Amino acid sequence: MEAIIRMSNKGDEPQLKALMLQYIVDFYKSPKPSDQKLDDLIAVLMEREQGLQFVAEQDGTLKGFATLYFTYSTTRADKIVVMNDLYVAEDSRGSGAAAGLFQACKRYADEYGYAAMLWETAEDNQRAQRFYEKMGGHKGDFLTYSI
Template identity: 30%
Template sequence: MTHVRPATRGDVSTILRFVKELAAFEREPDAVKADAAMLEAALFDEHAAEAVIAESDGEAAGFALFFHNFSTWTGRKGLYLEDLYVTQDARGKGVGTALLRHLAGIAVARDCARFEWSVLDWNADAIRFYRKMGAEGMDGWTVQRLSGAELTRLAG
């Protein structure tokens, strides 16, 4: 049985470990620049995002990190899932489903118009799983990003 609960400050090292495992899975093992202090501040001091932990058999088996965005078209906030990760051993055991259901419940309780996230186009297993949950792909949209020197240059 999987239990999903809000993350606490005591979970920060587990969240950071999961973020690093997710980065490795997504073929970017050296991309994580966050450290425990940064995550703790963002989650519990600045409230920039929220996280939940999925536990299975008393062990952390996955997590989700999310925050609110806003749709001018609906005039309402939405829930944006930044990261969802389930450990290798826990995959296929309902942990991902439990996390998505929990977040959908938060979105409904908070009157969000949408629950959205991105997925790498090569991650066919995840895409199949999300379609099974009722998600639809947003064909025709691509993510755009400014960071580092390009962000600084544009800012002037």
């Protein structure tokens, strides 16, 4: 059965939190955030003012999510959306859930008049890079730094 792609809602919070922890801790090997911080982030995204999340649901179970954050680009003098996360649980990779989530994000950006949808992935995440190229994305000219 194909996954249903939709915006997250209040009832998704426990499963969404578990998926986000898989993504943060298991996939990216980042430190586990406090429950309060993760709960607060999910609450902000549920408000859909600073960002939002789409989820992939199959048989009542969330299998993936994509997070969009709303911002602006000075060089474009326009609003843009950043797809900060696109994650599908390991047992559902290759199922089409990632493509569905990506397309939902792109459709949202188009429908709401964003000048661009930007995203990044780890330099060593070859699978994601192949996926994004298949979706029509291309590598940008900028390097990403953090501090």
